[in-house]
Amino acid sequence: MELLMPGLGLVFWMTVAFGVVLYILKKYAWKPILNVLDAREKHLAKSFSDAKRIEHEVTQLAAMKSEKIAEAEKIYEEITVKAERDAEKIIADAREKAEQEAHEISEKTDKMMQQFKEEAFRKVKGQISDLSIEIAEKVLLEELSDRDRNSRYVSSLLEKIAVN
Amino acid sequence: MQALRDISGRAGTLLTAMVFVLLLTAFPATAADAGYKAKPEPSSGDFDARKVIVDHVLDSYYWHLFDIADRSYSIHLPVILIYEGRFYVFLSSRFDHGKADYKGFAVAKEGSRKGRAIRVLADGRTPDPDAATIYDFSITRNVLSIFIASGLLCLLFIKVGKSYRDADIYATPKGLPLFFEPLITFVRDQIAILAIGPEKYHRFMPYLLTAFFFIFFNNLLGLLPIFPGGSNVTGNISVTFVLAMFTFFTAHWYANKTYWKHMFNMPGVPLFLKFPIPILPVIEIAGAFIKPFTLMIRLFANMTAGHMVILSLTSLIFVLGSVSVFLGYSISPITVLFLVFINFLKILVSFLQAYIFTLFSAFFFGMAVPKDSH
Incomplete structure (x- = not known):
């Protein structure tokens, strides 16, 4: 039965020892340890939620990125198509213009040629008349230089008149 | 990879600590412990297991350490008693393992206060029937x-x-x-x-x-x-x-x-x-x-x-x-x-x-x- 009888001394010392241990450990051990564990767990929870948030943001960014890329591709395509169209137009315009210019140039050339021709004709005509007069003059002078013949010719002419 | 090494390192440390604790505690040196308990009555050759066990699980004024060549080495712990308003503080070696009495106190051999200090009569053995309550604040084992x-x-x-x-x-x-x-x-x-x-x-x-x-x-x-x-x-x-x-x-x-x-x-x-x-x-x-x-x-x-x-x-x-x-x-x-x-x-x-x-x-x-x- 002595096993079941609480002893006064042991109860007293146990109370003192346990009380002191409880006080010391509460102050110097459990408080710092539990604080750190709490802080660590809060940190972990925060890191976890941060990671989740960042992951969400990254997916959003990725979606946004592919959206932007699609948009850019669309714009690129549009620009290319437009550029091609513009280029074609420019080329067509240039060709048209060139043709027109060429046409104008050829017309102008024709006109100039005509003018040159006319001028040349005019010049040639003038020269021809001058030359003709000169030739005529020379011929006449030549003709007139032979007095005997002329006198005979005139005498023949007078004879004809006289006969008439 | 780092994380894995950390985990295995942790487990290793824990395992080492546990094995250490196991080795310390599982070592069946309890045999030696019980051995000394057999000492009080070595002459008879009878081994009173019940007494050994009950004595062991009970409190005591000594802390037995080991026996060398039939000599028992123990720590004698201080006995602190308050009796009739007076403090009695002395080492338990005064009791000489329960064989002696000191200032009218002795270790009870039986009864509800077995193993604890009781008031004895002048012969140093018989419990004093008229004794007042002893408040025992001893630093026991x-x-x-x-x-x-x-x-x-x-x-x-x-x-x-x-x-x-x-x-x-x-x-x-x-x-x-x-x-x-x-x-x-x-x-x-x-x-x-x-x-x-x-x-x-x-x-x-x-x-x-x-x-x-x-x-x-x-x-x-x-x-x-x-x-x-x-x-x-x-x-x-x-x-x-x-x-x-x-x-x-x-x-x-x-x-x-x-x-x-x-x-x-x-x-x-x-x-x-x-x-x-x-x-x-x-x-x-x-x-x-x-x-x-x-x-x-x-x-x-x-x-x-x-x-x-x-x-x-x-x-x-x-x-x-x-x-x-x-x-x-x-x-x-x-x-x-x-x-x-x-x-x-x-x-x-x-x-x-x-x-x-x-x-x-x-x-x-x-x-x-x-x-x-x-």
């Missing part, structure tokens, strides 16, 4: 064990606490914190939060942790067959009584209005259960005392039974040895194997009983701080 365990606990956990105060809180714990952190989080998550709830467990954590580690340490020290272990501290009714009282007072110190209301005026039950004969209040109040009482008995009975099993098995060698030396030797390998097994079991029980005491205390606290009346 169990008291010294408690002091040693308390000192060890304080040293260890102040060191652990300091490393937490100094270290980077996000770093992986190393060394002692690595060993104790899982236990601390276990007490918090599997005991306090489970039994009390996540809102109110904080204020009970210091007591729960202290109780858990106090019981756990004393249980393990009790398994050590040599000094400073071997005392049946947690298997002593005084110790479990004090622990249960701490639980009781902690619960009622923090108990809220709802708890008291449930105790004296349980809502939602017919009036005739409360008035004029207060059946329910009586049951509730009795329950408040029965809960710590069960805590006290459970821990005491489990630890004492464990010690008794170990001592019985050890004694078996000597009981059979006293019949025939050959029998004693031949039974010893089997007994030692069985002792190793029981010691392993006792390590589990050490943890289990610390866990159960703490868990049931926590449930008690949880009942003392209910959310609201229903």
Whole structure:
């Protein structure tokens, strides 16, 4: 039965020892340890939620990125198509213009040629008349230089008149 | 990869620590312990196993260390008595292992105060029938064990606490914190939060942790067959009584209005259960005392039974040895194997009983701080 009888001394010392241990450990051990564990767990929870948030943001960014890329591709395509169209137009315009210019140039050339021709004709005509007069003059002078013949010719002419 | 190495490193450290503890405790040196107990009556050749076992699980004024060549070496602890308003302080060597008396005191050989100091008549043997009560505040073996365990606990956990105060809180714990952190989080998550709830467990954590580690340490020290272990501290009714009282007072110190209301005026039950004969209040109040009482008995009975099993098995060698030396030797390998097994079991029980005491205390606290009346 002595096993079941609480002893006064042991109860007293146990109370003192346990009380002191409880006080010391509460102050110097459990408080710092539990604080750190709490802080660590809060940190972990925060890191976890941060990671989740960042992951969400990254997916959003990725979606946004592919959206932007699609948009850019669309714009690129549009620009290319437009550029091609513009280029074609420019080329067509240039060709048209060139043709027109060429046409104008050829017309102008024709006109100039005509003018040159006319001028040349005019010049040639003038020269021809001058030359003709000169030739005529020379011929006449030549003709007139032979007095005997002329006198005979005139005498023949007078004879004809006289006969008439 | 780093993480994996960390984990394996942790497990390695834990495993090493556990193996170390197992080696220390499982070593069947309890045989030597029981051996000295056989000494008091070496002449008869009879081995009184019952006496050995009961003496061992009881408290004493000496702390036996070892025997060398028939000489027993013990620590004589101070005896502190208050008798008729006077202090008597002397070393227990004055009693000469119970053979001598000193200043009218002697060690009782039997009765309810067996092994404790009693008042004796002039012949130094017969108990004084007219003696007044002796208040015995001696530093007995169990008291010294408690002091040693308390000192060890304080040293260890102040060191652990300091490393937490100094270290980077996000770093992986190393060394002692690595060993104790899982236990601390276990007490918090599997005991306090489970039994009390996540809102109110904080204020009970210091007591729960202290109780858990106090019981756990004393249980393990009790398994050590040599000094400073071997005392049946947690298997002593005084110790479990004090622990249960701490639980009781902690619960009622923090108990809220709802708890008291449930105790004296349980809502939602017919009036005739409360008035004029207060059946329910009586049951509730009795329950408040029965809960710590069960805590006290459970821990005491489990630890004492464990010690008794170990001592019985050890004694078996000597009981059979006293019949025939050959029998004693031949039974010893089997007994030692069985002792190793029981010691392993006792390590589990050490943890289990610390866990159960703490868990049931926590449930008690949880009942003392209910959310609201229903």
